Amino acid sequence: MAESKPKIKKEVVPMPKQRPEVRRRNFNEVALGYTEKQAIEEANRCLQCPKPQCVQGCPVEIDIPAFIRLIKEGKFDEAVKKIKEKNSLPAICGRVCPQEGQCQKFCVLGKVGDPVSIGRLERFVADWERAKGVAIPKLAPPTGKKVAIIGAGPAGLTAAADLAKLGHKVVIFEALHSPGGVLVYGIPEFRLPKSIVQAEVDYIQKLGVELRLGYLIGRIYTIPELLKDEGFDAVFIGTGAGLPRFMGIPGENLGGIYSANEFLIRVNLMKSYAFPEYDTPIRIGRHVAVIGGGNVAMDSARSALRLGAEEVCIVYRRSREEMPARREEIENAEEEGIICKFLANPTRFIGDDKGWVKQMECICMELGPPDESGRRRPIPIKGSEFLMDVDTVIVAIGRTPNPIIQRTTEGLKVTRWGTILADEKGKTSLEGVYAGGDIVTGEATVISAMGAGKKAARAIHEYLMGKNS
Amino acid sequence: MYKIVTKKELAPKIKLFEVHAPEIAKKAKPGQFIILIVSEKGERIPLTIAGYNAEKGTITFVFNEVGKTTKQLGLLNEGDSILSITGPLGTPSEIRNFGKVLCVAGGVMIAPMLLQIKALRNAGNTIITIIGARIKELLFFEEEMRALSHNFYVATDDGSKGYKGLGFLKEVLEKEKVDRCITMGPVVMMQNVCEITKSFGIPTIVTLMPIMVDGMGMCGVCRVNVGGETKFACVDGPEFDGHKVDFDQLIKRQRLFLPEERLSSLLWEQLGGCRDGRK
Numbered sequence A: 001m002a003e004s005k006p007k008i009k010k011e012v013v014p015m016p017k018q019r020p021e022v023r024r025r026n027f028n029e030v031a032l033g034y035t036e037k038q039a040i041e042e043a044n045r046c047l048q049c050p051k052p053q054c055v056q057g058c059p060v061e062i063d064i065p066a067f068i069r070l071i072k073e074g075k076f077d078e079a080v081k082k083i084k085e086k087n088s089l090p091a092i093c094g095r096v097c098p099q100e101g102q103c104q105k106f107c108v109l110g111k112v113g114d115p116v117s118i119g120r121l122e123r124f125v126a127d128w129e130r131a132k133g134v135a136i137p138k139l140a141p142p143t144g145k146k147v148a149i150i151g152a153g154p155a156g157l158t159a160a161a162d163l164a165k166l167g168h169k170v171v172i173f174e175a176l177h178s179p180g181g182v183l184v185y186g187i188p189e190f191r192l193p194k195s196i197v198q199a200e201v202d203y204i205q206k207l208g209v210e211l212r213l214g215y216l217i218g219r220i221y222t223i224p225e226l227l228k229d230e231g232f233d234a235v236f237i238g239t240g241a242g243l244p245r246f247m248g249i250p251g252e253n254l255g256g257i258y259s260a261n262e263f264l265i266r267v268n269l270m271k272s273y274a275f276p277e278y279d280t281p282i283r284i285g286r287h288v289a290v291i292g293g294g295n296v297a298m299d300s301a302r303s304a305l306r307l308g309a310e311e312v313c314i315v316y317r318r319s320r321e322e323m324p325a326r327r328e329e330i331e332n333a334e335e336e337g338i339i340c341k342f343l344a345n346p347t348r349f350i351g352d353d354k355g356w357v358k359q360m361e362c363i364c365m366e367l368g369p370p371d372e373s374g375r376r377r378p379i380p381i382k383g384s385e386f387l388m389d390v391d392t393v394i395v396a397i398g399r400t401p402n403p404i405i406q407r408t409t410e411g412l413k414v415t416r417w418g419t420i421l422a423d424e425k426g427k428t429s430l431e432g433v434y435a436g437g438d439i440v441t442g443e444a445t446v447i448s449a450m451g452a453g454k455k456a457a458r459a460i461h462e463y464l465m466g467k468n469s
Numbered sequence B: 001m002y003k004i005v006t007k008k009e010l011a012p013k014i015k016l017f018e019v020h021a022p023e024i025a026k027k028a029k030p031g032q033f034i035i036l037i038v039s040e041k042g043e044r045i046p047l048t049i050a051g052y053n054a055e056k057g058t059i060t061f062v063f064n065e066v067g068k069t070t071k072q073l074g075l076l077n078e079g080d081s082i083l084s085i086t087g088p089l090g091t092p093s094e095i096r097n098f099g100k101v102l103c104v105a106g107g108v109m110i111a112p113m114l115l116q117i118k119a120l121r122n123a124g125n126t127i128i129t130i131i132g133a134r135i136k137e138l139l140f141f142e143e144e145m146r147a148l149s150h151n152f153y154v155a156t157d158d159g160s161k162g163y164k165g166l167g168f169l170k171e172v173l174e175k176e177k178v179d180r181c182i183t184m185g186p187v188v189m190m191q192n193v194c195e196i197t198k199s200f201g202i203p204t205i206v207t208l209m210p211i212m213v214d215g216m217g218m219c220g221v222c223r224v225n226v227g228g229e230t231k232f233a234c235v236d237g238p239e240f241d242g243h244k245v246d247f248d249q250l251i252k253r254q255r256l257f258l259p260e261e262r263l264s265s266l267l268w269e270q271l272g273g274c275r276d277g278r279k
């Protein structure tokens, strides 16, 4: 490009959003998406760097400048195709990828102003395509091989799509009654509408993938049974990290204390926000405390507010700088009126005579030197305990790998954190058994789970075709 | 969709369903349960597997109509289908030759106990059975139980049939040397049984029924305190060492959503109580 000194537009085109005072009481999507005009305007900011830095930040290596150029030129369908070469779920990634720490972190424009909003552009073209109707790609001729995918989260869905395109017969076994993994049971409607996840699942089914819901592998079939008795040639495990962690402090089993998983499963998967139209109840009090500082804590806090809580307070043991949640979501939460209490940690819960929580005792913390994670370690300050009046507590301090497969699959090597041991390509210690996503890495991101699903699909394909000859 | 093959009313508000679910029928074992959803907007409810027939491809469960979902379920007939069934869930019971086993079942849980007794008997155990209910009209499976037991007793809360209450259990245990006790039924009944067996030093297995949502270890609502440790009943149980269970906490946790459950049931009845939950 030999243009002389393009004028750099430093500010990102703002994303239209629902106003905070409106959205804090509804479950509709907060960010409304770019219009065509806004998308082209934002795409025009991209410098089309000959050595694009942004690409290294994307775990699936999307050709970012190429798809942005196509948007500039108004060729939206080609832009989607470009993205889909690497990422089969762009409508989802465009919404939930922590872009500020990935692709956008490396964008050169970030040095002089706002980085190009790659995620919003990705979302724009994906939404544009969905509105128009998604084209089904040509599938490779059938190979006669059968692959079982365990878990219909991002890792499993991605692996399934890729394997189906390569001509394999794919069956997904999902334990819950709805596919999507965390995308449906965890991330709330206001951040990722369920209709988008459903559209992606429909797409995968159109590729010929069979979806069996209500199949808890390890109980209905074990992995050896799938391989030996049920005629599968390979298995991919994408069962995620869904086991809630508790703090182990007195009073934790009182009423009104939910794990973030229970709370979010009730609200998102079972649609308790529409109780009694939907049968699954949720009880939300007036004073809600959410323990933790990640995306899960933000999602819980914002959901609690939308369910009618008077006051929602996030209690986090370190300071704002160490919060692992996405910046954008912290800002959204604060705009909605959520209070953050930093440098505090619960020590016990006090219940009323009916066994319902009424108070939470916390201790103040100060930050010491950095720990293994590089973040400064919180240290309790002696004698600084204080009480908070609460009637609902949501514990969002992390989740560990789902354990049922590990317990029921002999010979499958597991780490001491309970994750499944797998190599770069997703190969586990058992022949024909692959794994990827949160079940291998521990809690991570949607895009890294998809990346793992992709890699494993490639490895499974090689394994199956090698076995053939 | 899972088709209902047989429907029977065993006692007032207690119904048996035999349902076509061939894959579950092949894998189910005593002590396990299923989770079902009746209608599109319905909740997930756990029910214990009370029988399975791999050849016919069916499973059986028995339920008590207590709230909206079970009442809605009770309105389904032979030929109708259940929207979703997940199972088998939970850790299967330990079945082997223990020697002499005392089986105490109450209420609707008499049904899954019959399955346990069959399995325990096949494993060579001597079986002493006690079945109980609030009133005699709520008893069922008496003949089937009697036929499989070496000794058989009936008890009711009001004394309308058999012994009144469970006090006589002490006398039974003084007479017989029991190696193991298993008990399924209302929490208070299991708690009473545990108190008695504890004084005789008899290992006692209880089936816990806390509130559940996913039934696969993901939400933690089913957490119970067993010997000072938090366990998830859906994956670590539902059977536990009854002498270690904190029953008082369990009772409180079972009642967490009582007002909402009442509201749900009431609204549904006011709207005419039809099958899909709406008018």
Ligand SMILES: Cc1cc2nc3c(=O)[nH]c(=O)nc-3n(C[C@H](O)[C@H](O)[C@H](O)COP(=O)(O)OP(=O)(O)OC[C@H]3O[C@@H](n4cnc5c(N)ncnc54)[C@H](O)[C@@H]3O)c2cc1C
Binding pocket: A096, A097, A098, A150, A151, A152, A153, A154, A155, A156, A173, A174, A175, A176, A179, A180, A181, A182, A183, A186, A187, A215, A216, A217, A218, A238, A239, A240, A241, A242, A264, A295, A296, A299, A326, A402, A404, A405, A436, A437, A438, A439, A443, A444, A445, A446, A447, A449
């Ligand atoms: C509330 C919340 C908010 C988040 N926000 C973000 C965000 O903004 N951005 C981001 O990038 N990441 C976010 N994450 C993390 C991200 O969602 C996960 O890293 C990602 O979903 C992992 O994908 P997965 O496919 O490995 O597992 P999951 O999405 O957990 O899916 C696993 C699936 O396997 C099923 N399963 C489990 N065991 C079995 C079994 N034995 N048999 C059959 N099926 C089984 C489960 O039911 C589930 O459907 C968030 C997570 C949570 C909980």
Ligand SMILES: Cc1cc2nc3c(=O)[nH]c(=O)nc-3n(C[C@H](O)[C@H](O)[C@H](O)COP(=O)(O)OP(=O)(O)OC[C@H]3O[C@@H](n4cnc5c(N)ncnc54)[C@H](O)[C@@H]3O)c2cc1C
Binding pocket: B033, B043, B044, B045, B046, B047, B048, B049, B061, B062, B063, B064, B065, B066, B067, B068, B069, B070, B071, B108, B109, B112, B208, B209, B210, B211, B212, B213, B238, B254, B255, B261, B262, B265
């Ligand atoms: C492992 C397990 C096995 C069970 N087996 C049987 C059985 O074989 N037969 C039988 O009749 N019942 C069984 N139950 C209890 C049964 O699940 C409840 O009666 C049912 O959920 C009530 O739903 P409802 O909407 O009709 O009533 P609701 O009005 O919602 O509730 C009535 C009572 O049921 C309990 N309950 C409510 N929701 C749940 C839930 N999601 N999970 C568990 N308990 C709940 C509550 O303690 C409440 O007091 C079992 C429960 C568990 C956990």
Ligand code: SF4
Binding pocket: A057, A058, A059, A060, A061, A062, A064, A087, A093, A094, A097, A099, A102, A103, A104, A118, A119, A122, A447
């Ligand atoms: S997938 Fe995620 S990291 Fe990659 S370009 Fe899109 S938003 Fe950025």
Ligand code: SF4
Binding pocket: A045, A046, A047, A048, A049, A052, A053, A054, A055, A064, A065, A106, A107, A108, A109, A116, A118
């Ligand atoms: S680094 Fe930024 S400006 Fe350069 S190509 Fe990537 S998105 Fe465009």
Ligand code: FES
Binding pocket: B211, B212, B213, B214, B215, B216, B217, B218, B219, B220, B221, B222, B223, B232, B233, B234, B235
């Ligand atoms: S029911 Fe959710 S963890 Fe047991």
